[in-house]
Amino acid sequence: MAVKKLSISLDESVAERAASAAASHGVSLSAWLNAAAERAIRIEDGLAAVREWEAEHGELSVEELAWADQVIAADMRA
Template sequence: MAVKKLSIALDESVAENAASAAAASGLSLSAWLNDAAERAIRIEEGLAAVREWELEHGELTAEELAWADEVLASVTRPDES
């Protein structure tokens, strides 16, 4: 995989917390930041898809949003059994 080297600036506390999170995950800071950026991109793409769907079909109802929240919570929280 090709990589592009960048020079970035982060708030000091963000840099420290990111470095700690990377170490706790057993990743380099670069790999951790790459993973975080990939997650943020997927979220933005998903939100754009929802906006596009709503333009064609109308806004999601409160009930539909509540259902989606329940589904997401069930797949993202640790197994409580």
């Protein structure tokens, strides 16, 4: 897989906590930041898909949103 080397700036406290989190997971800071970016992109893609679905079918009901919250909570525990 090709990689692109970047120079980024982070708030000092964020940089320290990210480095600590990476170390605790046994990965480089670059690998940890890459995984974090991938998660953020998946979330953005999911939210865009929900907006598109709602534009076509109407807003999700309270019951549907509650079900989604349960699915997400279960996934986060796994």
